[in-house]
Amino acid sequence: MSDHATDTATEAFVAHRNLLFTVAYEMLGSAADAEDVLQETWLRWVKVDLGQVSDQRAYLVRITTRQSLNRLRTMKRRREAYVGQWLPEPMLTAPDVAEDVELAESVSMAMMLVLETLSPTERAVFVLREAFDVGYDDIAAAVDKSPAAVRQIAHRARRHVDSRRPRQAVSPSVARAALESFRRALETGDPQGLLDVLAPEVVLVSDGGGIKQAALRPITGAEKVTRFMVGGLGKNKLPITLAPTVVNGTPALLVHLDGEIDGIMAVRVEDARISGLYYVRNPEKLHRVESETPLTLR
Template sequence: MTADPFQRHRGLLFTVAYEMLGSVADAEDVVQDTWLRWSAADRSDVVEPKAFLVRIATRLALNRLRTLRNRRETYVGPWLPEPLVTGPDAAGGVELAEDVSMAMLVVLETLTPIERAVFVLREVFGFAYAEIATALDRSEASVRQVAHRAREHVQARRPRFDTDPEQRRAVTERFLRACFEGDLTALLEVLAPDVVMTNDGGGKARAALRPVLGADRVARFILGIRARGELDGFRFEAVELNGEPGFLGWVGDRVEVAAIIQSANGRVRRLLSFHNPERLSGVNRVAGCASRPAGRHGGY
């Protein structure tokens, strides 16, 4: 184990920042700024380096989150948290906390910045209220109140999806097979009646500007893309994104689209599709270090 506390806790710092910000680039900037402050600090009286580093990263992420919220108000189309390749085969050793999936990150977007910081530190990483109070420069009583409010908010809005890996894999396989074969009947059978498809293009890639609602509309939207030849030249690879089933669409040596497939009761409930190249930079860095997909179905 490395003796340098910053290097030892770098993964934790990135994950805290990413789960507060939903952006790989911004999380990496927070980690870099944390290192700069750590390097310049007088560490002679630092008793707990981990707590000290987390405090710096949390405050930096909190400041950046407030700025990002203003930026997202002018974002073209739906804004989704940036996906990350996870799982045992992911390059770079990126591992999210077990209970923070993309579904959870979407819910965290509805919290205030301070609620999100408290929730992530307390509910995700298990920091003590006193530690969070120090990190956020608030009283412990205030932090407890914020934590309670944030917990109730998340519990009320957190969607429930299938948790059994085999069931999720089976649903994903059925969905992708129906898409690739252009089978409308099979697609309607695997999509839940109230399925929602959200596309994040950011005005930088072709994508629907509003969520597509309902099985019939989603199925015809997907098959319309296929019929127009917009999938020609793509190679698809089944992957795990943020701990959930998904796939990457490659053109040459770059990922041009990523998608997460969320299911409940054996049917697809939500489709999250990422097209904005700026939102795929982290996926491309991780995926680019791994082996290329061998074929069109990428193992499915």
């Protein structure tokens, strides 16, 4: 490839890098794996004859999708051996991501867990169509299916996701208020305060990856979650701080234990009460909670 062609390829890749990362992350739930996919995308992109490419963005998304699918199939097998519950790798996002309802929902912990229940091809089709508004013909080229098959897969995946996604998204201000009530109750060890802010059927999922202590199964119900949270803090003799932050486009708490990062608590809020708690303690997943990761759907 000539120097001019290399410069053109580099400019196109850099221009769409945040988009490609977001595509890979939504398909994989892992920022580390998404970065690997981007590296693989770049290695393939620089070998492409750009003179034959009519839409560079679509072509790059196609390469990223294919590489993500390959990696996702491998990761599915790897996760079968994962110790305890698996949660997506949380990422610190800019506050304005929370104001972009479409983007915030698509990368939220709650949605990422729903996407985990899809097959790799269903996930790719759903993500490209629903989040990134990619046309059926381009999706077909990315997943090696006919446009007609892609339409059927999209319909099936959409129905599956709609039956499992949160009923109604709340505004960022409502979510922040619920999280602040939760933080105050947790810091003061106030069981009634927790019960007041938790939905009756709240579900707590914690991920220690076999490295940090975590519940091996989801805990369901406000009383059980309250006992678990208050009991866990009561046993700990080291100073704990809970700092408000924004991960995956939604309000969250950054947990420090004796001055060191211990985990991230992300929440799902419905009807002004917390219906989902996602506590990531696995240290291998906490590399992206202190510096912002730029995300985009366009």
